Amino acid sequence: MPLIVFKQQLSEDVVLMRLDAPLIASERRPGQFVILQLDDDYGERIPLTIADADPVAGTISILFQTVGGTTHKLAQYSVGDTVQSVLGPLGTPTHIERFGTVVCVGGGIGIAPLHPIVKGLREAGNRLIVILGARSKNLLVFENEMRALADELIVCTDDGSYGRKGLVTVPLKEICGRAPKPEMAFAIGPPVMMRACCEATRPFAVKTMVSLNAIMVDGTGMCGGCRVTVGGQTKFTCVDGPEFDGHLVDFDNLMQRLRAYKPHEEEAHHKCHLEMEAQKLAAQQKAGGL
Amino acid sequence: MSHPTRTQLEQAAQAQLDALKAGQEPLKPRERLALPAQEMPTRDPIARRKSMQEVALGYTEAQVRLEARRCLQCRNAPCVQGCPVRIEIPAFIQAISDGNDAEAIAIIRRASLLPAVCGRVCPQESQCQLPCTVGKSLKDVGKAVMIGRLERYVADLERESGALATPAVKSPTGKRVAVIGSGPAGITVAADVRREGHEVVMFEAFHKPGGVLMYGIPEFRLPKAIVQQEIETLRAMGVRIETNFVVGRTRKLLDLLEKDGFDAAFIGSGAGLPNFMNIPGENLVGVFSANEYLTRANLMRAYDKGRAETPIYPSRRVAVLGGGNVAMDSARMAVRLGAEEVHLIYRRTEAEMPARVEEVGHAKEEGVIFHMLENAKRVVGDEYGRVTGLECLCYELGAPDKSGRPRPVEIAGSEFMREVDTVIVAIGNSSNPLIRQTTAGLETDKRGNIVVDADGQTSIPGVYAGGDIVLGAATVILAMGEGRRAAAAINRRLAGGTL
Numbered sequence: 001m002p003l004i005v006f007k008q009q010l011s012e013d014v015v016l017m018r019l020d021a022p023l024i025a026s027e028r029r030p031g032q033f034v035i036l037q038l039d040d041d042y043g044e045r046i047p048l049t050i051a052d053a054d055p056v057a058g059t060i061s062i063l064f065q066t067v068g069g070t071t072h073k074l075a076q077y078s079v080g081d082t083v084q085s086v087l088g089p090l091g092t093p094t095h096i097e098r099f100g101t102v103v104c105v106g107g108g109i110g111i112a113p114l115h116p117i118v119k120g121l122r123e124a125g126n127r128l129i130v131i132l133g134a135r136s137k138n139l140l141v142f143e144n145e146m147r148a149l150a151d152e153l154i155v156c157t158d159d160g161s162y163g164r165k166g167l168v169t170v171p172l173k174e175i176c177g178r179a180p181k182p183e184m185a186f187a188i189g190p191p192v193m194m195r196a197c198c199e200a201t202r203p204f205a206v207k208t209m210v211s212l213n214a215i216m217v218d219g220t221g222m223c224g225g226c227r228v229t230v231g232g233q234t235k236f237t238c239v240d241g242p243e244f245d246g247h248l249v250d251f252d253n254l255m256q257r258l259r260a261y262k263p264h265e266e267e268a269h270h271k272c273h274l275e276m277e278a279q280k281l282a283a284q285q286k287a288g289g290l
Numbered sequence: 291m292s293h294p295t296r297t298q299l300e301q302a303a304q305a306q307l308d309a310l311k312a313g314q315e316p317l318k319p320r321e322r323l324a325l326p327a328q329e330m331p332t333r334d335p336i337a338r339r340k341s342m343q344e345v346a347l348g349y350t351e352a353q354v355r356l357e358a359r360r361c362l363q364c365r366n367a368p369c370v371q372g373c374p375v376r377i378e379i380p381a382f383i384q385a386i387s388d389g390n391d392a393e394a395i396a397i398i399r400r401a402s403l404l405p406a407v408c409g410r411v412c413p414q415e416s417q418c419q420l421p422c423t424v425g426k427s428l429k430d431v432g433k434a435v436m437i438g439r440l441e442r443y444v445a446d447l448e449r450e451s452g453a454l455a456t457p458a459v460k461s462p463t464g465k466r467v468a469v470i471g472s473g474p475a476g477i478t479v480a481a482d483v484r485r486e487g488h489e490v491v492m493f494e495a496f497h498k499p500g501g502v503l504m505y506g507i508p509e510f511r512l513p514k515a516i517v518q519q520e521i522e523t524l525r526a527m528g529v530r531i532e533t534n535f536v537v538g539r540t541r542k543l544l545d546l547l548e549k550d551g552f553d554a555a556f557i558g559s560g561a562g563l564p565n566f567m568n569i570p571g572e573n574l575v576g577v578f579s580a581n582e583y584l585t586r587a588n589l590m591r592a593y594d595k596g597r598a599e600t601p602i603y604p605s606r607r608v609a610v611l612g613g614g615n616v617a618m619d620s621a622r623m624a625v626r627l628g629a630e631e632v633h634l635i636y637r638r639t640e641a642e643m644p645a646r647v648e649e650v651g652h653a654k655e656e657g658v659i660f661h662m663l664e665n666a667k668r669v670v671g672d673e674y675g676r677v678t679g680l681e682c683l684c685y686e687l688g689a690p691d692k693s694g695r696p697r698p699v700e701i702a703g704s705e706f707m708r709e710v711d712t713v714i715v716a717i718g719n720s721s722n723p724l725i726r727q728t729t730a731g732l733e734t735d736k737r738g739n740i741v742v743d744a745d746g747q748t749s750i751p752g753v754y755a756g757g758d759i760v761l762g763a764a765t766v767i768l769a770m771g772e773g774r775r776a777a778a779a780i781n782r783r784l785a786g787g788t789l
Contacts, residue, residue, distance in 0.1 A: 222562035256675030
C-alpha cells in the first residue's frame with residue numbers, strides 16, 4: 001500500500017501529494033495516469049494524472065481538486081498514511097519527438113498532467129511556449145516548474161489578479177498567428193477549455209493533442225465506461241488514450257458522459273462538506289471544553 | 291405459479307427414499323429411470339427480486355441420496371467424456387449414493403480445483419449432462435442426472451464443515467512462476483504449480499483477486515465468500531498475490547522473465563474488452579457494457595447504496611442486448627437494482643440462446659421480459675445526451691450460418707421504438723490488447739487471441755497462456771481445463787530444468 005511521503009495544500013481545494021510507488025515511478029511516461037481507491041470494499045476507483053515522478057526516490061506526485069467523495073477523503077490524509085490501492089501507470093504515453101516549436105496550454109489543475117509532457121518535450125529539444133490559465137492567482141499551480149522549462153511563459157487569470165486577464169485562447173491564437181506557426185499544440189484542462197483551444201488552433205491547422213478525463217472503472221479496457229467519440233469512431237480513453245487529436249474529439253458527447261452521475265456526485269460532495277463541518281464543530285467543542 | 295419450498299422438496303425426496311430402502315437395493319436400471327429428477331430448491335421469485343442472496347439453495351440430503359440413485363453407473367461413462375476436466379463422475383456419484391460424501395469430494399478434487407464454483411456456474415446441460423444415458427433414455431436432457439447439483443452439494447458440505455484442507459506443497463525448488471490474472475485459469479495454474487514446490491506470484495489488476503468470478507458473476511449466482519475461500523486456500527499454500535498490478539503497464543511481461551527472476555509465466559488475463567453493437571447513439575449516457583454494469587454492481591458493490599461510493603445509473607426501463615449468461619446476469623441484476631421493467635432483446639429464438647436453461651428460467655421467474663427475433667438498430671436520446679429509447683428491428687430465422695445456428699435475417703421496414711432509459715450491451719468480449727501490445731514476439735491470431743501449442747505454450751518459450759485470452763469468451767471450466775494443461779507443462783519444463 002503506497003505511503004504518502006509529502007503533502008502540500010496548493011490552494012483551498014487543490015492538494016499535491018507524493019506517494020511511495022517505486023514500480024509506477026520507474027515505468028511511467030508522460031501522459032500516463034493512475035487509478036486510486038481508498039477503501040477496497042466500498043470505495044470508488046478514480047483516475048488521477050501523474051504530475052511528476054522520481055524513479056530514484058521511487059515516488060510519484062499526484063495533484064487533485066476536491067470535487068467528489070474520494071478526493072475529499074484523500075485531502076484529509078496526512079504524510080505517513082497509506083492509500084489502499086493505486087494502480088498504474090495506465091494509458092498510452094504521450095508521443096514525444098522533436099517537433100520544433102510547441103505551444104502547451106494548461107488550465108486549472110490540467111496544468112499538473114501537462115507538466116511531465118512539457119518536461120518530456122523539453123528533453124526532446126523542442127522550443128516551448130507555455131500558456132497557463134487559472135480562475136485567479138491563488139489557484140495557479142506549478143508556475144515555477146513550468147517557468148523553468150518554458151522558453152516563453154504566459155499566464156492568464158479569469159479575474160485579472162495575475163498575468164493577462166482573460167482566456168487562454170487569446171494568446172493561443174496570437175501564437176498560432178505568428179510566422180512561423182508552431183508545429184504542434186497540447187491543451188489540457190477542463191473540457192470546455194480544451195474544446196475552445198481546439199477551435200482556436202483549427203483555423204491555423206496546428207495539430208492539437210488533448211488529454212481526456214473520462215469516467216472509468218477499471219482503467220485497463222475492461223469496462224468501456226470511458227468511451228469517447230473521436231473522428232466518428234468509438235475509442236476507450238483508458239487504453240487508446242487518454243490523449244487524442246483534439247480536432248477529432250466530440251466534446252459535446254464527452255461532457256454529456258461526464259455528467260452521467262452528476263446528482264450522485266453532488267450528493268457525495270454535499271455529504272463531505274457536512275461531515276467536515278461536523279468534525280470542525282466537534283473539534284471546536286473539544287477545544288472549548290479544555 | 292407454485293413454488294415448492296426446500297422443505298417440501300426434502301419431504302418428497304425423503305418419502306421416496308424411505309420407500310426405496312424398504313425394498314431391494316441395488317436398484318435395477320428401470321427403477322432408477324423411474325425416480326424423479328430432483329428439482330433445485332430456490333429462493334422465492336418475488337422475494338429475490340429485491341435480494342442479492344443466492345437464488346439456488348442447494349439440494350437437501352434426501353435429495354442428493356435420491357438423485358445419486360438415478361445414475362446408471364454406465365461402464366462407458368459418457369458423462370466423463372462431456373466433462374472438460376474429466377472428473378470421474380460415476381465414481382463420485384456412487385460414493386454419494388453410498389452416503390460417503392467425503393470420498394465423493396476427494397474423487398472430484400483429483401480433477402477439479404473449484405467444485406463449489408463449477409457446481410454452480412458450469413453449463414452442465416451442454417457438457418457432462420448432455421450425453422447422460424438417463425437423459426437420453428428419457429429423451430430430455432433436462433432429466434439427465436443432475437451431476438452439477440450433486441457436485442455442489444459435496445463441495446458445500448466440505449467447505450461448511452471446515453474440512454477444506456490446504457493441499458500439500460512439496461519442498462521449495464527455487465523456481466519462480468508468474469501467473470497473470472487471478473480468474474479461474476490463473477487460480478488453477480497457481481495451485482497446480484505451487485503444489486510442485488515452485489514459488490508462485492499471482493498478478494491481478496483489480497484490487498481484489500478472483501477475476502470474472504468477482505467482477506462478473508453476481509452474488510446471487512455465485513456467492514463471493516466461496517471465491518474468497520478459494521483465494522484463501524491459494525494464500526495458505528504460499529501463493530503470493532499482488533493486486534493493483536497490471537502486467538504490461540506496471541511491469542512488462544518480458545521484464546518479469548528477464549529482470550525479475552521468473553522462470554516461467556502463465557497469461558490468464560481473460561477476454562476483457564467489451565464488444566459494442568456499432569450502432570448510432572451507442573455512446574449516449576445510459577448505454578453500458580455488461581462488464582461495466584456488472585463490475586459496478588458486483589465488485590464495487592453499487593447495490594449497497596448506503597455504503598458503496600461507486601454510483602450505478604438509476605434505471606427505470608432497461609433493455610439488455612444479448613442472449614448469453616452475461617445478458618441474463620445483467621438483466622437479473624437490473625431487476626434487483628430496482629428497474630421497473632427489464633427487456634431482454636435477442637435476435638434469434640430462445641432455442642438458440644447460449645445462456646443456460648436454468649438462468650433463462652430464473653430470469654423469467656424474476657420478471658425479465660423476453661423479446662426474441664428482435665435487435666437494436668439505433669439508440670436515441672434527449673438534448674442532454676441521455677437515452678430515451680431504442681429503435682428495434684424484427685428478425686426471422688434463415689438458413690444455418692457457420693456456427694450451425696439459423697441465421698437471423700432482418701425484416702425490412704419492421705422498425706419500431708421501445709421506450710427505455712438504459713441499454714446494457716451483453717454481446718461478448720474481444721481479447722484485451724494490453725499484454726499483446728507490450729510484449730514483443732508474442733504471437734496472436736487475427737482476433738487478438740494468444741496462439742498456443744498443445745501444451746498451452748505461446749510463441750515465447752516459457753510463457754504459457756490459457757482461458758479466455760486464448761479461447762475467446764468461454765466458460766469457467768474450460769479456463770480451468772486449459773490452466774491444468776499449461777500447469778502440467780510448466781511443471782514438466784521446470785523439472786527438466788530447461789529454460
